[in-house]
Amino acid sequence: xxxxxxxxxxxxxxxxxxxxxxxxxxxxxxxxxxKILVHGGGKMATQMAAKLGIVSQLxxxxxxxxxxxxxxxxxxxxxxxxxxxxAQLQSNGCNAIGLSGADGNxxxxxxxxxxxxxxxxxxxxxxxxxxxxSALLNSxxxxxxxxxxxxxxxxxxxxxxxxxxxxVAIGMSLLYETTLYYxxxxxxxxxxxxxxxxxxxxxxxxxxxxLLDQKSIADGMLPKMENCFHALHHGVRQVCIGDTSMLEGxxxxxxxITL
Amino acid sequence: xxxxxxxxxxxxxxxxxxxxxxxxxxxxxxxxxxKILVHGGGKMATQMAAKLGIVSQLxxxxxxxxxxxxxxxxxxxxxxxxxxxxAQLQSNGCNAIGLSGADGNxxxxxxxxxxxxxxxxxxxxxxxxxxxxSALLNSxxxxxxxxxxxxxxxxxxxxxxxxxxxxVAIGMSLLYETTLYYxxxxxxxxxxxxxxxxxxxxxxxxxxxxLLDQKSIADGMLPKMENCFHALHHGVRQVCIGDTSMLEGxxxxxxxITL
Numbered sequence: 001x002x003x004x005x006x007x008x009x010x011x012x013x014x015x016x017x018x019x020x021x022x023x024x025x026x027x028x029x030x031x032x033x034x035k036i037l038v039h040g041g042g043k044m045a046t047q048m049a050a051k052l053g054i055v056s057q058l059x060x061x062x063x064x065x066x067x068x069x070x071x072x073x074x075x076x077x078x079x080x081x082x083x084x085x086x087a088q089l090q091s092n093g094c095n096a097i098g099l100s101g102a103d104g105n106x107x108x109x110x111x112x113x114x115x116x117x118x119x120x121x122x123x124x125x126x127x128x129x130x131x132x133x134s135a136l137l138n139s140x141x142x143x144x145x146x147x148x149x150x151x152x153x154x155x156x157x158x159x160x161x162x163x164x165x166x167x168v169a170i171g172m173s174l175l176y177e178t179t180l181y182y183x184x185x186x187x188x189x190x191x192x193x194x195x196x197x198x199x200x201x202x203x204x205x206x207x208x209x210x211l212l213d214q215k216s217i218a219d220g221m222l223p224k225m226e227n228c229f230h231a232l233h234h235g236v237r238q239v240c241i242g243d244t245s246m247l248e249g250x251x252x253x254x255x256x257i258t259l
Numbered sequence: 260x261x262x263x264x265x266x267x268x269x270x271x272x273x274x275x276x277x278x279x280x281x282x283x284x285x286x287x288x289x290x291x292x293x294k295i296l297v298h299g300g301g302k303m304a305t306q307m308a309a310k311l312g313i314v315s316q317l318x319x320x321x322x323x324x325x326x327x328x329x330x331x332x333x334x335x336x337x338x339x340x341x342x343x344x345x346a347q348l349q350s351n352g353c354n355a356i357g358l359s360g361a362d363g364n365x366x367x368x369x370x371x372x373x374x375x376x377x378x379x380x381x382x383x384x385x386x387x388x389x390x391x392x393s394a395l396l397n398s399x400x401x402x403x404x405x406x407x408x409x410x411x412x413x414x415x416x417x418x419x420x421x422x423x424x425x426x427v428a429i430g431m432s433l434l435y436e437t438t439l440y441y442x443x444x445x446x447x448x449x450x451x452x453x454x455x456x457x458x459x460x461x462x463x464x465x466x467x468x469x470l471l472d473q474k475s476i477a478d479g480m481l482p483k484m485e486n487c488f489h490a491l492h493h494g495v496r497q498v499c500i501g502d503t504s505m506l507e508g509x510x511x512x513x514x515x516i517t518l
Binding site: 076082099 | 334339
């Protein structure tokens with residue numbers, strides 16, 4: 001029987017709020033079993049870029065990563081955000097180790113080809129190195145991934161943190177029984193966007209099709225749901241979507257997604 | 260018999276010069292056996308701080324690390340410098356993994372007590388976690404340390420890269436036969452500071468005393484030499500000082516220091 005492994009992704013809104021981050025990191029530290037954290041930090045990078053006089057360009061919510069922006073992203077994601085999180089986890093007795101995809105060649109990618117839009121130094125993930133990540137877990141370390149990958153030719157690449165989380169979960173599913181947690185600002189998938197508590201507690205393929213047919217899933221939620229089912233179709237056991245309280249235990253509201 | 264382990268420290272002058280860095284990283288990648296890299300990045304941090312309008316204060320060559328400067332140092336050392344090096348090593352087929360002292364609790368320190376000068380968030384090393392570093396080496400990873408430690412209570416600390424290199428070498432000497440390499444801008448310890456080629460090829464305790472008696476060691480070299488003998492007195496087998504060509508092989512000029 002495979003060991004259980006939790007992959008938890010937190011968004012920028014948690015990282016940028018000191019008390020929220022502290023609360024989350026305590027919950028994450030208390031989480032039983034093998035675990036991996038994946039974090040973003042986009043807003044923090046945008047703020048730092050502004051301080052340096054660099055204008056961040058976003059198209060459809062995605063950053064155009066020119067050379068200057070990439071430098072800021074490497075500093076903020078790989079440096080400030082990652083080390084702040086790792087040091088706090090260490091203070092909770094959680095033996096965290098911060099990683100970009102270049103570290104141990106854990107996540108390799110290629111520069112996104114230019115079609116309609118040139119995203120610059122944006123990376124599309126080709127694969128993960130499950131053996132190396134597993135070796136870290138076996139050394140009782142807790143990997144903390146920032147949203148950076150590399151192309152194996154010396155180039156760092158900016159990669160969506162949701163994608164990193166799902167790709168890591170998929171890649172690790174060969175060796176572990178994986179659960180992927182997406183922590184965001186809402187309590188889960190809502191049946192009524194105006195009602196924060198209208199959380200759908202369980203979604204499977206059939207229910208998902210029903211929700212799609214009823215057009216009950218908010219536009220912003222659609223890519224996230226597609227990402228979830230992509231992960232489930234590639235070996236991930238279950239995906240949980242909710243706010244950080246989802247890590248507290250059975251009582252919290254959140255959405256559990258399975259095939 | 261203990262396995263051999265090389266700990267190589269490079270200074271900011273190598274990191275900041277793209278072609279020098281590339282040359283060095285090729286030599287480092289080709290180095291046989293188990294190895295660890297330690298890098299600084301002070302000048303790069305000073306430049307980034309200036310871009311952000313932060314004035315870097317140095318007293319006796321040591322940085323006063325206030326909260327703002329620490330943020331820049333974490334970004335530059337842990338982010339930009341570390342990931343640039345790791346990605347380049349990966350492209351050379353060297354399976355590098357970037358680390359601060361917080362990562363895996365590999366290097367723990369305390370904030371330097373205020374005496375005459377308040378150095379701010381400067382860390383004095385208390386110890387290293389040889390077991391975790393050894394686990395990484397056993398996983399065929401090459402640790403790349405930046406000049407950051409942590410206090411175990413959530414605080415990152417700025418720590419001299421020379422000190423990190425010697426403390427890592429000392430700590431690893433329990434498990435390995437260690438050689439510590441200090442790569443800097445000169446070819447080694449010079450008998451005549453005006454002559455770049457007047458390298459003393461071998462120094463032991465007796466020779467060191469002679470050089471001290473003759474006042475033949477330049478003032479700037481004294482703390483480095485003290486650091487070297489401190490390491491040798493605490494289990495490090497030998498220390499080599501020279502420029503990057505010292506890693507090329509037997510033909511290069513450099514200074515080998517033993518007890």
